[in-house]
Amino acid sequence: MLNIAVVGLGLIGGSIAGALKKSNKYKVDGANRSRAPIEFAIENGLIDGEAKSLSDYDVVFVALPPEVTMRVLNDSAFADGAIVADICGIKGDILSCVRQKKRNYRYVGTHPMAGKEVSGVNNASPDLFRGANMVLTRDDETDEEAFEIMRELTRDMGFGRIVECDAAFHDKKIALTSQLAHIVSNAYVKSPEIENCLGFTGGSFQDMTRIAAVDECVWTELYMHNQKNLESELSLLIQNLQAYCDALRMNSPEKLALLLKEGREIKQKFDS
Amino acid sequence: MLNIAVVGLGLIGGSIAGALKKSNKYKVDGANRSRAPIEFAIENGLIDGEAKSLSDYDVVFVALPPEVTMRVLNDSAFADGAIVADICGIKGDILSCVRQKKRNYRYVGTHPMAGKEVSGVNNASPDLFRGANMVLTRDDETDEEAFEIMRELTRDMGFGRIVECDAAFHDKKIALTSQLAHIVSNAYVKSPEIENCLGFTGGSFQDMTRIAAVDECVWTELYMHNQKNLESELSLLIQNLQAYCDALRMNSPEKLALLLKEGREIKQKFDS
Numbered sequence: 001m002l003n004i005a006v007v008g009l010g011l012i013g014g015s016i017a018g019a020l021k022k023s024n025k026y027k028v029d030g031a032n033r034s035r036a037p038i039e040f041a042i043e044n045g046l047i048d049g050e051a052k053s054l055s056d057y058d059v060v061f062v063a064l065p066p067e068v069t070m071r072v073l074n075d076s077a078f079a080d081g082a083i084v085a086d087i088c089g090i091k092g093d094i095l096s097c098v099r100q101k102k103r104n105y106r107y108v109g110t111h112p113m114a115g116k117e118v119s120g121v122n123n124a125s126p127d128l129f130r131g132a133n134m135v136l137t138r139d140d141e142t143d144e145e146a147f148e149i150m151r152e153l154t155r156d157m158g159f160g161r162i163v164e165c166d167a168a169f170h171d172k173k174i175a176l177t178s179q180l181a182h183i184v185s186n187a188y189v190k191s192p193e194i195e196n197c198l199g200f201t202g203g204s205f206q207d208m209t210r211i212a213a214v215d216e217c218v219w220t221e222l223y224m225h226n227q228k229n230l231e232s233e234l235s236l237l238i239q240n241l242q243a244y245c246d247a248l249r250m251n252s253p254e255k256l257a258l259l260l261k262e263g264r265e266i267k268q269k270f271d272s
Numbered sequence: 273m274l275n276i277a278v279v280g281l282g283l284i285g286g287s288i289a290g291a292l293k294k295s296n297k298y299k300v301d302g303a304n305r306s307r308a309p310i311e312f313a314i315e316n317g318l319i320d321g322e323a324k325s326l327s328d329y330d331v332v333f334v335a336l337p338p339e340v341t342m343r344v345l346n347d348s349a350f351a352d353g354a355i356v357a358d359i360c361g362i363k364g365d366i367l368s369c370v371r372q373k374k375r376n377y378r379y380v381g382t383h384p385m386a387g388k389e390v391s392g393v394n395n396a397s398p399d400l401f402r403g404a405n406m407v408l409t410r411d412d413e414t415d416e417e418a419f420e421i422m423r424e425l426t427r428d429m430g431f432g433r434i435v436e437c438d439a440a441f442h443d444k445k446i447a448l449t450s451q452l453a454h455i456v457s458n459a460y461v462k463s464p465e466i467e468n469c470l471g472f473t474g475g476s477f478q479d480m481t482r483i484a485a486v487d488e489c490v491w492t493e494l495y496m497h498n499q500k501n502l503e504s505e506l507s508l509l510i511q512n513l514q515a516y517c518d519a520l521r522m523n524s525p526e527k528l529a530l531l532l533k534e535g536r537e538i539k540q541k542f543d544s
Contacts, residue, residue: 113474133471163471173472176465181476184456186535187512191505193448194542199405199435200445202385204453207479212539216532220525231520233463238517240459241510248503253492260488263458267484270466 002149004028004059005051007072009037011116012087013063014124018046019157022126026156029057037121046124059083059153061110066090066221070097078105083146085110089174090225091137091167099141106146109137109167110154111174117211131160135174137167175229182219183234185212274421276300276331277323279344281309283388284359285335286396290318291429294398298428301329309393318396331355331425333382338362338493342369350377355418357382361446362497363409363439371413378418381409381439382426383446389483403432407446409439447501452509454491455502457484 002025006017009032018041021028029051032038041047054060055077062072062084069086074097078084084105086094091109098107114132116123134154138147147164154162165173189212197205223230247255274297278289281304290313293300301323302313313319326332327349334344334356341358346369350356356377358366363381370379386404388395406426410419419436426434437445461484469477495502519527 113472115474115476133473135472161471170472173465173469176463177469177472177477178474180460181480183513183516183532184460184480185476186532186539187509187516188452188456189535189538189542190512191448191452191508193445193505194538197445197449199433200385200407200442201405201449202387204387204457204483205449207482208453208456209539209542210479211476213536213543214532216529216536219532220529223520223528224523224525227520227523231517233465234513234517234520236463237459238510238513240462241455241506241513244455244459245503245506245510248495248499248506251496251499253496256495257488257492260455260458260486260491263461264485264488266461266466267458267481270461270481271485 002026002058003056004061004153005031005054005057006047006061006063007031007051007054008063009041009047009121009124010063011119011121011123011128012112013061014041014046014121015114015126015128016061016063016087016112016157017041018044018124018126019129020153021046021048023156026153032121040121041124046121046126053077055079055082057082059149060085060105062086065218066094066225069094073098073107078103080104081106083108083143083149085150087112089178089222091170093225095137095139095167099139106143108142108146108150109170110150111135111137111170112157112159113178117213119215127158130158132158134159134162135170136162136164137170138164139166171226172229175226175233179219179223179226179230180233180237182211182214183223183230184237185209186214188212274298274330275328276333276425277303277326277329278319278333278335279303279323279326280335280340281313281319281393281396282335283391283393283395283400284384285333286313286318286393287386287398287400288333288335288359288384288429289313290316290396290398291401292425293318293320295428298425312393313396318393318398325349327351327354329354331357331421332377333357333359335359337490338366338497341366345370345379350375352376353378355380355415355421357422359384361450361494363442365497367409367411367439371411378415380414380418380422381442382422383407383409383442384429384431385450389485391487399430402430404430406431406434407442408434408436409442410436411438443498444501447498447505451491451495451498451502452505454483454486455495455506456509457481458486460484
């Protein structure tokens with residue numbers, strides 16, 4: 001039975017621990033800077049106990065934001081040959097950090113594509129990942145056995161689709177599929193018309209603004225580690241939005257209909 | 273028992289008819305340019321029968337896009353004192369059309385804030401409006417009795433919150449809460465990175481792109497009838513997005529965190 005430690009018992013860390021524990025195939029301990037989440041996780045059956053020393057574990061998930069993840073990957077003592085995974089929303093800079101010197105552990109990058117608009121271990125759930133997408137990243141130095149074990153752990157967590165790619169590809173895709181969405185949602189609520197708009201909202205407004213209340217510390221880190229890709233996606237979106245704005249300003253229903261048709265066709269192709 | 277006709281058996285019209293019929297308080301007939309939706313609506317219990325002449329009804333819902341709604345409001349024969357409602361997503365221009373001459377009917381504006389990313393009577397449901405928001409619009413000439421009956425009909429359709437306001441207020445709010453959201457979603461999918469991004473998507477991407485495939489004919493009409501308000505919301509969003517883009521380009525995590533914090537605080541205030 002693999003010994004697994006999860007470092008960082010927040011929403012994602014707590015859910016990873018809980019999902020693995022629920023599979024009844026692993027011993028799962030947790031580590032956290034503050035004490036309360038450990039006790040919560042034990043009481044709620046997300047972990048078996050506290051992980052005192054990371055070097056006691058076959059597999060370690062580091063479920064923390066980028067900067068502190070890199071510190072853990074650099075400074076912690078891991079068992080020789082241990083499989084160590086991060087869960088960060090950016091992968092290029094984490095990989096560079098790991099590869100800057102020879103490691104006694106085997107690194108695999110993971111990005112669980114699931115979340116909630118709330119955080120903290122009290123919102124964690126063993127079922128958070130059920131049917132969700134998981135991205136596993138690899139490079140030429142990735143250990144094949146470690147990668148396969150990570151794939152199996154991921155399946156045991158309940159993910160629906162597991163894709164693999166290199167870190168650069170991940171970061172390009174994620175700039176569009178996740179990072180940009182959070183900026184748009186965060187910007188969307190800044191209209192003064194949001195005052196007293198209760199009663200004037202439907203599903204589209206709810207969807208557009210659901211993730212607006214991002215944790216600015218975590219997301220600033222993620223954004224700064226994917227600056228070029230994100231800037232390029234954001235510039236492109238602004239440029240595309242400007243075209244609709246110009247069509248409105250020019251009073252051109254033809255131009256506007258054409259722009260909407262373009263988007264509709266892309267979306268329909270995507271869904272098909 | 274009020275005799276009700278619904279003109280235009282699409283997603284909204286079919287759902288209005290079905291919801292009213294389900295309440296067992298009204299006789300509900302439907303009219304539609306093409307024959308198939310009428311038959312579908314009868315077979316599926318959304319209407320009692322076909323509405324042959326609109327002048328036979330106490331209440332008429334015109335569930336059509338703006339231009340053809342205005343034609344119906346102008347050209348159809350209604351019973352003296354009939355209550356006639358539109359369901360358009362814009363209210364100012366519809367009201368102007370109605371008020372341009374004396375009518376023998378009593379007009380009330382309605383905007384059911386519910387929809388789906390699919391259209392057509394085959395997607396209609398008597399439960400579409402359950403818990404949703406309904407906006408009723410009124411002006412100085414609105415008949416109080418007609419307005420109260422419309423309010424009751426609306427409650428019977430299952431709406432959760434019913435708000436009333438004038439057409440201009442509605443159009444300002446809706447530019448933000450609905451129209452802008454559809455443009456953003458439609459523009460969002462235009463990044464080339466959408467190719468092969470399956471497996472890299474989570475809830476945020478799904479939410480952001482759910483309504484991208486708008487019907488460009490209907491939405492162009494809606495947008496052109498609310499051009500000033502929408503242009504102003506869209507310009508403001510572009511300006512706000514540009515600030516994040518600038519922060520990224522200037523390599524300023526401080527500025528970026530501040531922008532995200534602003535949005536988070538507005539969203540949290542909105543939710544509280």
